[in-house]
Each structure stands twice: as C-alpha cells, then as structure tokens.
Amino acid sequence: MYEDSWYSFVPEIQQRRGPSAVSSTQAAGPGHRRKESLLQQPNCAGDHADAANPLPALFEDREDTNAPPQALVIQRAKSYSDFCDIVTPRLVSQSSKKLRKQRRRQNHSTQWEALALSIPETGLVEAVEDGLQPDVLKEELLKASQQEYLLYHDQLEMTERHLGTLVDDANSALRMLESLCQSFRAVEDQTTSFQSQCDDLLTEQKRLEELADEIGTDLYYYGYLDNVIRRLNAPGAGRLVDDEVFGEVLANLDSCIAFMTKNNLYRDAESYLTRYQSLLTKALHLLEVGFTNRLEKVSSEISRQIAATQSESARHALAYGRFEEILMDSYSLIPNIQIVIMSAYDQYGQPKAGLNSDIYTNTANNLFHAFLDIRDRDLKPIVQHELDAFKQDLKDTSLETALRNFVKQCFERSYIEAALFRKIFSIEPHYSPEARSAFAALKSHQRSLVTGTNIAPIATNLQSTLQARDLGTVCHVIGWITSEYLLVDYDEDESPFAAHCRELASRILAEHLWTFTDAFFEAEIARSISRAVVKPEELKIGPMVGGNATSNAFPPVKRAVELLGMFDQSMPKERCQRNSPVVFKIVKESMAALHRADTRIRSSKNGTDSDLFMIKNLLILKNELLSLEIGDIRSSQVAGMGLQHFGQIWDTISSSSPLNLVGSILTSFTSYIPGSSLWSRSGTPTPRAATPSAQIDNTQHDAGEQLDGLLRQSIYAFTRRWATTINEARNPQSNKLGEKNLAKIERELDEMLERVFTTQPEVVAKLKEAIQIEAQAQSEAARESQKGGSRITRV
Structure with a gap:
C-alpha cells in the first residue's frame, strides 16, 4: 500500500552549536553533558554571547537597508523526502548569514543585552523590529525552538495513521478468510456423501474392467485357434519356419495348451487342448521338414566339392568351415531350431520338465538324427581315408606310434564336430546316465563318424588292432592312454580341448578298453596259473x-x-x-x-x-x-x-x-x-x-x-x-x-x-x-x- 522508504524516513537535521558554546562546555569541566535547554536564561552577563549561540538558525539574514528581502524561488519537492533534502541546506545557509549579521549588530548596540539573556537574539531583534508583544514573541520563540521535534511528531502521527489503516485491512482480511473457511467446511460436509458415492462407482468400474480383461484374455485363448489354423494350413506354411513369427507361434501354442490344461473345467477345454497339441506337432513337423531340406541342399553342394578335391586341408575347410557358413546363412531357421532344442533340454543336455516336453524332445531327437546322418554321409570319404592311413602306419611304423596318432586324430575330429554341433543346436551334451538326456539320444544313434557321444569307432579299431597282440602290448597301450589323459594334473586354466579329450578317454576306457583288457588278463590267468x-x-x-x-x-x-x-x-x-x-x-x-x-x-x-x-x-x-x-x-x-x-x-x-x-x-x-x-x-x-x-x-x-x-x-x-x-x-x-x-x-x-x-x-x-x-x-x-x-x- 505504501513504500517501505516512506515508513523508514527520518530527517537528518543536525543542530550546530557555535564555537563559543563549545568552548564554554569544555571549560565547564567533566560531568554530565546534558543538552542545554533553549529556554534557560543565562546566569551572568558575561556569558550572553554563549547563550545566544545555540539558535543560530533562527536569525534571519537581513540587509541594513529597509528594502524587502530578495525573493527566492524554492524548488518544488517531488516527495516529502525530497522536500526535506532541499529545505535543510537552505535553512543552514540562512542561519550562517544571520549569525554574521548578529555579530555586526553587537558592535553598534548593547541595549538589548538584558533581553538576550533570556530569549534568542535573533528572535528578539525580529520581534522588536516587527513590533510584537512579549507573549506572542514567547510563543514564536517556543515554536522556533520546537520546530525540529514538531516535524518528528507529524511524521509519527502520519505513521500511526497508516499503521492503523494496515491493522484495519488485516482484520478485514482475517474476517474474510474466516468466512471462507466456514464456507469450505460447509461445502465439504455437503460433498462427503457425494465423494463416497464416487469412490464406490470407481471401485465398481475397476472391478468391471478387470473382469472384462479376464474375459477378453480367456476369449483370446479360444479365438487364437482360427488364426493359427489359417497360418499352418496356408499353401506357403513351410516358409514360416524361416521367419521370426514361427517362434511367436510356438510360444502362443504353449500358452494356449497351458491355459486349457489349467482350466480343464471350461467349456470345450479338452477339445481345444487336443487341437492345440496337434497344431503344435504340425508346426514342429514343418520345422523338421525345413531343416532336412536345408541340410540336403547344403550336403549336395559340399559333398560334390569334397569328392572333387584330394587335398586334406581343402577337405577339412569344406567339411567344417564352408558347411557351417552355408547352413547358418538363413533368416531365422537356426534360431527357431535352437528355441525347440532349448524347450526340450538345458545347456548341458539334461531333460526339462514341462507340459509339452515330450513333443519337443521327440522333435529335437529327430533334428539330431537328421543332422548326424547328413554329416556321416558327407564325411564318409574323409573317415575312410583316415582309416586307410592308419592301416598303412601299422605296416610302416610301430604299433604304439600308429595307435597314438590314430587316437589323437580321432580326438581332434571329435572336438571339432562337438563345436559345430554346439553352434547349430546351442547345447553341449555331457555324459549322463539319464535315459531321457540328449547324451543318451545321441549315443543310441551309432555311426562311423566320431563325435562327442559316439566313441565306438575308436574303440572298435583299437580292439581289432590289439586283439592279435600279447598282453604286454595291450597293457602298454592302455597305460599310455591312462597316463596321457587321466593322470595329468590339470589346473584351473584347463583348455576346452583338454577337457574334451579327458572325457573321451575316460569313456573309452570305462566302456570298452578296460573290459577288453580284463578279458586278456583272465585268459592269461587261465593259461599261466589255472592250467x-x-x-x-x-x-x-x-x-x-x-x-x-x-x-x-x-x-x-x-x-x-x-x-x-x-x-x-x-x-x-x-x-x-x-x-x-x-x-x-x-x-x-x-x-x-x-x-x-x-x-x-x-x-x-x-x-x-x-x-x-x-x-x-x-x-x-x-x-x-x-x-x-x-x-x-x-x-x-x-x-x-x-x-x-x-x-x-x-x-x-x-x-x-x-x-x-x-x-x-x-x-x-x-x-x-x-x-x-x-x-x-x-x-x-x-x-x-x-x-x-x-x-x-x-x-x-x-x-x-x-x-x-x-x-x-x-x-x-x-x-x-x-x-x-x-x-x-x-x-x-x-x-x-x-x-x-x-x-x-x-x-x-x-x-x-x-x-x-x-x-x-x-x-x-x-x-x-x-x-x-x-x-x-x-x-x-x-x-x-x-x-x-x-x-x-x-x-
């Protein structure tokens, strides 16, 4: 309402005292320095000059002539503070002029000395010259002496009025706020019941939304049947296995089968369950056909090139590097196959439990056998060449040297085949006695190619070679395999190839060569001890x-x-x-x-x-x-x-x-x-x-x-x-x-x-x-x- 500078205004008017008064005060000695009253009369005539000094500002600057004083144009104040800033210097300058004039008059006349003891000299002179009475003069002198304090009084009265106005405004605002609070309370009391009704309506709406979502979800499992039937029975359904959508189809079929199994009391749940299972089988069959066709296409190209070359390094590059490059060059066929394999087995070939585990396991085993059949057929020339080289080494070199070279060569090929199998199917089957494991499924399919699970070709060739040898040679070969691969202290940084060789050696010894050696020992015991x-x-x-x-x-x-x-x-x-x-x-x-x-x-x-x-x-x-x-x-x-x-x-x-x-x-x-x-x-x-x-x-x-x-x-x-x-x-x-x-x-x-x-x-x-x-x-x-x-x- 008002500016802060207006309330904080205090005029800075300093009262100046003459040199005589200062000297008189200093001469009085120490004691209280109470300000002398302007109305106090001097006690002696010798101090009249000091008594007249406290009011130098009351004297007017007059000329010796009777001419009126020169008119001065005072600048109009913009505000009350500007007015004080302008008037105060002028009053100070006028008081200094009057002081000089007074001193000149004291040299010419001394008839007013007695009056100068009780009243200010300037006011007395002016009053005498103007012809005023003593009472009037007294009032004028009192006003002149209290002018500074009257100014502060007026300022305080004005401040008081403004503060009263602010208090009244604040009280009116508080009364208005109180009325508003009462109005709000009344409105709140009136809207409480309405709010509770709204909350009930929102709760009911949420319940209905959840119920609608559940019904919509349940209907989705029923309505998906027509969609998947159209997709799997379409003329180009075989191309679906090389698309990312095939993985979504398998996931949706799994969800539908799980829902129908869980909610078997729903209407037609058993019928829908049977149809979804048959559709899952059909989708997996499409995947088998697509993978087999892809293998046949790659095999026709690779086998022809392998038969045409005579270089072992070129055959190796074609059988592994080129084969992997062509087979993996597809959109989503291999990822879809890996999805099926991981639904049946874990990373190490152990069986997984689930509603559709049997269906996935059957498809995974069919994929394994199709791949191994193609590999066995394509690598048969290479395997036969290695067997011929082994027989030639038996004739050219010693038996132990030929057997060592043959075992190391078979272990290397087995490791490379295991790496190729892991890249395609995303699992690495480890030895497991579980009949439902991937290891058991791969082991049941015997072939001429040596793999991580098929070690029968190595054992067969070793036994046929050692069958006509004496017991000492057999023990020496078995001891070499044992010390080379089983009795070595491997550290934590064992290479994958060394671990693979150790596993193969232990299986060859435990499943084939130890029983073969035991039979040799039993025959020797019967010959040299029993009989x-x-x-x-x-x-x-x-x-x-x-x-x-x-x-x-x-x-x-x-x-x-x-x-x-x-x-x-x-x-x-x-x-x-x-x-x-x-x-x-x-x-x-x-x-x-x-x-x-x-x-x-x-x-x-x-x-x-x-x-x-x-x-x-x-x-x-x-x-x-x-x-x-x-x-x-x-x-x-x-x-x-x-x-x-x-x-x-x-x-x-x-x-x-x-x-x-x-x-x-x-x-x-x-x-x-x-x-x-x-x-x-x-x-x-x-x-x-x-x-x-x-x-x-x-x-x-x-x-x-x-x-x-x-x-x-x-x-x-x-x-x-x-x-x-x-x-x-x-x-x-x-x-x-x-x-x-x-x-x-x-x-x-x-x-x-x-x-x-x-x-x-x-x-x-x-x-x-x-x-x-x-x-x-x-x-x-x-x-x-x-x-x-x-x-x-x-x-």
Whole structure:
C-alpha cells in the first residue's frame, strides 16, 4: 500500500552549536553533558554571547537597508523526502548569514543585552523590529525552538495513521478468510456423501474392467485357434519356419495348451487342448521338414566339392568351415531350431520338465538324427581315408606310434564336430546316465563318424588292432592312454580341448578298453596259473638268485606277481584298489595252484617242507599286494559296495618296498605268530586242518581274508611241528641221543630257513622265535597234564 522508504524516513537535521558554546562546555569541566535547554536564561552577563549561540538558525539574514528581502524561488519537492533534502541546506545557509549579521549588530548596540539573556537574539531583534508583544514573541520563540521535534511528531502521527489503516485491512482480511473457511467446511460436509458415492462407482468400474480383461484374455485363448489354423494350413506354411513369427507361434501354442490344461473345467477345454497339441506337432513337423531340406541342399553342394578335391586341408575347410557358413546363412531357421532344442533340454543336455516336453524332445531327437546322418554321409570319404592311413602306419611304423596318432586324430575330429554341433543346436551334451538326456539320444544313434557321444569307432579299431597282440602290448597301450589323459594334473586354466579329450578317454576306457583288457588278463590267468603245467623240480624251493625274493618262488605265484604288476601299471589306482575282478581272480587262482602243489609235495615226499613252501609263496603274494596298496580283494558280484573292512591284519601290517618284497615284513610277520591277537578273528589259534592244506572257498568274496587265513594256518602248522620235534629231542627219556640229536635238529632247521630266506634274516629270526614260543607252550602244557594225572593217582 505504501513504500517501505516512506515508513523508514527520518530527517537528518543536525543542530550546530557555535564555537563559543563549545568552548564554554569544555571549560565547564567533566560531568554530565546534558543538552542545554533553549529556554534557560543565562546566569551572568558575561556569558550572553554563549547563550545566544545555540539558535543560530533562527536569525534571519537581513540587509541594513529597509528594502524587502530578495525573493527566492524554492524548488518544488517531488516527495516529502525530497522536500526535506532541499529545505535543510537552505535553512543552514540562512542561519550562517544571520549569525554574521548578529555579530555586526553587537558592535553598534548593547541595549538589548538584558533581553538576550533570556530569549534568542535573533528572535528578539525580529520581534522588536516587527513590533510584537512579549507573549506572542514567547510563543514564536517556543515554536522556533520546537520546530525540529514538531516535524518528528507529524511524521509519527502520519505513521500511526497508516499503521492503523494496515491493522484495519488485516482484520478485514482475517474476517474474510474466516468466512471462507466456514464456507469450505460447509461445502465439504455437503460433498462427503457425494465423494463416497464416487469412490464406490470407481471401485465398481475397476472391478468391471478387470473382469472384462479376464474375459477378453480367456476369449483370446479360444479365438487364437482360427488364426493359427489359417497360418499352418496356408499353401506357403513351410516358409514360416524361416521367419521370426514361427517362434511367436510356438510360444502362443504353449500358452494356449497351458491355459486349457489349467482350466480343464471350461467349456470345450479338452477339445481345444487336443487341437492345440496337434497344431503344435504340425508346426514342429514343418520345422523338421525345413531343416532336412536345408541340410540336403547344403550336403549336395559340399559333398560334390569334397569328392572333387584330394587335398586334406581343402577337405577339412569344406567339411567344417564352408558347411557351417552355408547352413547358418538363413533368416531365422537356426534360431527357431535352437528355441525347440532349448524347450526340450538345458545347456548341458539334461531333460526339462514341462507340459509339452515330450513333443519337443521327440522333435529335437529327430533334428539330431537328421543332422548326424547328413554329416556321416558327407564325411564318409574323409573317415575312410583316415582309416586307410592308419592301416598303412601299422605296416610302416610301430604299433604304439600308429595307435597314438590314430587316437589323437580321432580326438581332434571329435572336438571339432562337438563345436559345430554346439553352434547349430546351442547345447553341449555331457555324459549322463539319464535315459531321457540328449547324451543318451545321441549315443543310441551309432555311426562311423566320431563325435562327442559316439566313441565306438575308436574303440572298435583299437580292439581289432590289439586283439592279435600279447598282453604286454595291450597293457602298454592302455597305460599310455591312462597316463596321457587321466593322470595329468590339470589346473584351473584347463583348455576346452583338454577337457574334451579327458572325457573321451575316460569313456573309452570305462566302456570298452578296460573290459577288453580284463578279458586278456583272465585268459592269461587261465593259461599261466589255472592250467599251468608244473614240473616236479618246480615243487622244490631252490636258492635265491641275485638276492631277489621271488627268484625261487613257485612259477604260478611268480607269474601272479608279474600279472599284478602289469595290471597296476596299466590301470589307475582306484580300479586296482577297489573290487577289481582281475586282482580277485589272480589271488584266488594262485591260492588254488598252491593248494594243488602242497598236495603233490605231501604225496611225493620229495624232501620239501610243504608248510614252509606255503609260507614262502604266500608271503611273496601278500607282500606284492601290500606294495601295490591293494587292500580290498573282492569279486565282481559285490563290486560297487566301496571299500570293505579287510580285517585286523591290515591295521598292523606296514607297506613293503617293491625292491625287497619279503625283507620288510619284520613288524608284520609277528601278526602270524601263534598266540597273538591276530591269530584268528576270535583270538584263538586255529588248528591246522587234517587235509594237507585248507580248502579254497570259492564262494567267499574277500580273497584277502582267505589268503591271511591260509598263511596263518601254514605258520601255525610249521611252528607246531618243529616245536614238537625240538621238545622230543630235549627229552632224554624219549630220545637216546639227547643233546646231540637236538643240535642236529636245530642245525637242520637253520640250514633250511637260510636256504629259503637267504636275504631275510629277520624272517628267519621270527620263525625261530615262534618255534621256541610254541615249544615252551607245549612243555608247560605237558607238565600241567602230568601234575593233574599224579593228583588223580594219589586220590
């Protein structure tokens, strides 16, 4: 309403005091400096000059003549502030002129000095000259002295009036706002019910919209049938598989089938479900036909070029690079095929679960077989050329070199085929025992081309080549494959090719070559151990040759040790240590051969100690098993049960060095000494059977336990027999020779043990210690029996 500068105006008029007044104030000394009143009369005449100085602005500047003062034109003020700015300097200038005039008059007249003490000099002079009365003069003087304060008073009154106006306006505005608030409250009270009705209407509208959307969605699943029928039955429907729309058709058919399956209580849901499934089958059939036609077109071009060239590099470029380039040169055929494959399998070939998984799986398998048939037909000249080159290498180079080159070449081709398969179908089938997996589907389709799933051609060629070779060559080839691809410590940065080769090698060995090698070993066991012809001189224990413990072993046992070593070198440790049928058969047939030899030794009486013969050969066989770390020897009937408890004997027997098979059994040999806790499972000595040796139980699965039992019985029989002989020699009543005969028997025992265990003095010492323990036990038993018999006689 008004400007801010108007309210903040304060005129800056400074009252100026004369030099006499200033000097008078300074002369008064310190104290309060209260402003002197304009109405105060001077106390003495000597201070009249100082008393007249405070009002220099009231004097008028007059000339000595009686002429009127010169008229001045005062500039009109634009505003009140401009008026003050103009008038104030002029008043100051007039007061200075009047002060000068007063000083001139004081020199000429002193008759008004008394009046000058009480009233201002300028006002008095003017009043006298104008002929005014003292009361009037007093009022005029009072107004002149209060002029500055009256100006502030007027300004404050004007400000007060304006502030009152503002307060009145603010009050009227507040009253208007209060009325508006009351009006709004009234309107709100009146519209609350209307608003609730509107909210109800909006909620109902939303419900109807959702219901309409649901009905429209449901009708879409019914109405899509006519659209898809027209598309799939159109004359050019085969071209649909090479378009992006085909993927949308499959997705829509899946959605419709899922909807009809979920809402089977809807009207005609079963009929629509059947029709949608048949349409999905038809669409996938169109895809199969389109892919087969595309393969035939590419094959006709590639196969002709492959047959026309003789260069291996050119054939390789045509069979892989050119084939992939032409086949992938399509709009959407390959992406649509990948959509179908990924609907049936995951990235690694594992089956997916779904409503239409069976339909998609059947189509995917048909696509796989169509592709592999075409590849097998196109690459048949290349494969045949490689087989001819392999046969020529068998003639020109060594067998092992030719086989290594052939295996590496097949692994490389398999890796390239797997990469091509992965680019086309977007999956990489890994080994899986699942019957519904992609690996099983590809494996069932056998071909001459080597792929990631078809390794039969490699195994067939290897077996046909090794069939006429000896066991040593077979073991050497199998050992090379095992050490080359399975026993290598691969780090985290293993290349995809190395991983592929390792997987192929493990499958070839597990599915084909290990069983093939086992058959070779079984034939060799039957020939050299089971049906081996034993000469009479081989039933004797000859001297050791070169300090080798097996040099004077029984020939079938010696061959069994050789077979165990060959099997361990050609097979991984896991297969040797866990329920190997070959190891089981070697041990069983060796014990049976020893049983037959023991029978012949006892019947022929050729001077060989049958018990020591059994101990010698059983220890050799036992220590070979220990050196190869074979701890569980079971038949194939219980294979797969894992490592079984081998018995308490294996807790105390330490592993032996292969360089000295028998010399390291010092600590383990005490387990077979009579009276120890490992003598039998019950802790009681098991007496020697009446037959020459224990019968071999072919129905017992753990051959290691049977070997321990047979060795334990042989040691017990040997120590008991020689302990009895020594006790008889020590008894003077039963032996006429007495101590002389005892020395001969001990010398004979030492010579026999030294001849059998030439380089194993520990074994000799342990056997002699066992004999002494058994002899002492027999003597104590005899004394106890005699004491009991004498007591009975006295009674």
